[in-house]
Structure formats: structure tokens, C-alpha cells
Amino acid sequence: MTESPKVFDFEGNSVRSFHRISMSMRRKLDFARIKMSLEQWGKLSQEQRKMLFNAPCTGDAESSQHYAKLVREAVKQAAGEEVKALTDPRFDLWQKADAIPEKIEKLAKKMVNKEITLPQWKGLESLQRFALLKLSQSHRESEHVNFRLALKEFGLI
Template sequence: MGLSEAPLLFDFEVASSENFTFIPMSVRFNLDRFGLRISLEQWQLLPLEDRKLLARFPVEDDAEIEPNFDHALFEMLRTHANVEPEWFTPEEDPAWRRTDSVPEGVVRQAGLASLPVPGVAQWADLPPFKRYVLAKLSRKPEANHDFIPAMKEFGAAG
């Protein structure tokens, strides 16, 4: 599977990414998938076209599908920021991969947002990348401003 023709952005991200000033969910997914961490400052040191290119990589749950994301990121950061991303060991069985229960963070965020919690069947029906996004937006105990728009966009807000 190759690069998409355009950067992969959800509707709720168009405003919140502020023209790639912030790291889009597709890039966050691939960073987590490959066990790479970059700072917002490092992201912003990359030229806009490089940031858009990184957002065109596939968001499949199989790291073998597109193994060049990490190489591209390393090259871009070396060239434009003279830094390398940090490595970490990706979580083996993240909650978003599970389809037999809704992650606690999503339940908590739904409560904070006064939204109904998605049922297990509704959660299981979401594509893996959308489950990842909702779990990522739910990782902190305080309300996330993108959670409600994401839930509505994904049809998971009741």
C-alpha cells in the first residue's frame, strides 16, 4: 500500500491542526506504531511539504505495509532540525485494538463530554484507526476539545 494522494486528515482536524502546525492523528498513529517520539517543536521545524508528506503514509495496523515512514522521518529531521526522534517500545496490546470492551479513557471522556458511551458492538464496528484516534484523544483525565467532534464525525456520539 502506497502513500495516499492527499494528507490523511479527519474533518475535526482541519481546524485543529492549523495547517499542520500541530501533529495530525495519522502521523501520531505512525509514530506510535513505529515506536518513535518527536516533540511539537521538532515537528514544526520540518517544512510544510514534509509534514504533509508524513501525513500521507498509510494508517494500517501492520507496520510491514509501509516500512518507510520511520526512514522518511529520520531523514527529514536530520536534514531540517539536525535531530533524531526518540525510540520507545510500542505497547503490545493497546486498548484501542480490543473490540470486546470500550477503553476506560473513552468511557471517561464520553462522561466529561456528556455523550453516551459507545456500546461494545459500536466500538467493534469502528475501523482500527478511528478506535486509535478516540483512545488517543482520551488518554488524559481532563476533557479533550477534539473528542466531541471526533465522536460525532465517526458516528459514535449516539
């Protein structure tokens, strides 16, 4: 799990310019079991954002703890507040290539009238599966537009 930081095309320029949190960054935050708000992200300097984007976090205990420490220190310094712990017990559903999460199946059917097959799901990179899961869990309509764009970018439609 040593994929380098990546920005998907569907994420757009707001992520490339570090105005929004990328999917690869969100995954690192999940590994570190931290929830950073967009408001907290906005209070970080451009240098802090780049540092956190590029800092490694592969999901193992040591790198996750180190990354959590980096995030906590940066947010405390920039925003004067603490980050929250991520408590969602389903955070790792994307890691299971042998079963497609129900939310993804339902949203794909609803938005593009298409079923994602298990071979397609297994063929995705772990970060792609993570992105689809995150986008499927959102209640914001803009994220659902990105879900459709992600399906297309990942070759699923």
C-alpha cells in the same frame, strides 16, 4: 489496514495546513514506535510534512521500519536532532475491537454522560478508535474538546 491518510473534521484547518500532526500521522508514528514532538514537526519543511503525511505505513514490520527511517532522516535533517522511541506498552489498545479502553469509557461518561457500547466501538474504523484513544489520554483541555467533537463526528452522540 491500508486506509489512506485522512484528516477528521474535528482536527480543523491547523491539521489540513500541516501546522499540527493529524491523527492518521500520529498512528503511523505509533506503528513506527516513534515519538515526534510538535516542535520537531514545526521544524520540518512543508514538503517534508506532506511527504510524511502521505507516506504509507500500514503497521506491518517492513512498512513501519521504512516509515521510521523516513521520519528519523527528516527530523535529523530539519531539526538536527533525534526522535524518541515510543515506549508506551498500551499503544495498541485501539486495535482491539472486542474491548473498549477504560479511559475512553470514563471520559465519554464524564464529558457527555454517555456510555459507548461494544457494538458501537466495533463499528468504528480503526483510525477512529485510535483517535478516541489518543484524545482520551491527553491532559490538555483542548484535546478533551476534540474528544467530544470526535464522538459527534463518529456518530456516537
